[in-house]
Amino acid sequence: EPEVTQTPSHQVTQMGQEVILRCVPISNHLYFYWYRQILGQKVEFLVSFYNNEISEKSEIFDDQFSVERPDGSNFTLKIRSTKLEDSAMYFCASNIGQLDTQYFGPGTRLTVL
């Protein structure tokens, strides 16, 4: 069964450093998403991406964040200058159509020291 994959599973970085989180969505999906979940809190929407551009973004997704689909398979989230409060699980999701089920990856745990 096809699934969303994410790398790395755990990323440790120093405050102020740039990080890139990688996702491979399900191959025939067209819509891609990033969410984050701070420990003990709810899953929060960051951004949606379709047709090589951002469709929607939340208030959390400020200028420190960017997304890219550099090739036909990868979808990345870049945080330019990490802050302590960026420590969280980051989940990638994808679906075929905007109203279809979103399938989530296993997440990348980001720890900012």
Place this chain on the structure above:
Amino acid sequence: QKEVEQDPGPLSVPEGAIVSLNCTYSNSAFQYFMWYRQYSRKGPELLMYTYSSGNKEDGRFTAQVDKSSKYISLFIRDSQPSDSATYLCAMDRGADGLTFGKGTHLIIQP
């Protein structure tokens, strides 16, 4: 008022019991309703997806939506220890990302 309210629990029940999990919401624009299961430090896994008021059944799971009351439920019959997880309700306006509840931590005691 938060958009989606969900009791975080923990909810502890004996094996074989019927489990009832609930969420309330305030935004009438939500049209699509989902239940995800999340094991510790894993990604959410879809259990049920509904878009209208009423009941939807899949095996031991029944999802119920009452749009007039802005209330959704998930029932688990014949609960098993492997059902122990955090259950997240999620909602979609059809325009952007999902809005999640905080999740209910469920423990099924053998």
